[in-house]
Amino acid sequence: MPQTVEQALAQARSYTDGIDYLYIRLPPQAITAAAGVLAEIGQPFAALIVDKDEVSLLIPEEALADFARRLPGYTASAERYRLITLDVVLEPTLVGFMARISAALAAAQISILPLAAFSRDHILVPKEQHALAIAALEKLRSASK
Structure with a gap:
């Protein structure tokens, strides 16, 4: 499946x-x-x-x-960024994962620079918004359980 x-x-x-x-x-x-x-x-x-x-x-x-x-x-860049790796192996056919991540961070007014590796995604967020981004992602993760 x-x-x-x-x-x-x-x-x-x-x-x-x-x-x-x-x-x-x-x-x-x-x-x-x-x-x-x-x-x-x-x-x-x-x-x-x-x-x-x-x-x-x-x-x-x-x-x-x-x-x-x-x-x-x-x-x-004038902005300093912090990395957040979404540490889960993603199937190459998965659709909508980054859309959900992006929507959660957009709702928190956090800009992102998304990057994809072969099996997992990464985002960079402004350094000043890093803690807020982590909290928004944890809230999204908790709601998905």
């Missing part, structure tokens, strides 16, 4: 690592530099997203000082 959103929500635990993250924007030609920085950081959590217009790099705030000179033309 396929996994349901209610099952996934009931099983999900909110994991956080207590690290402040920055979103870095780079020009498209900086992909190699960004990938090199990501490889050298070499620990979770980090992300690299490349599209036709830009390279986006999500890294721990403390790493920027070490690597800024290798990231030509970068712009760093």
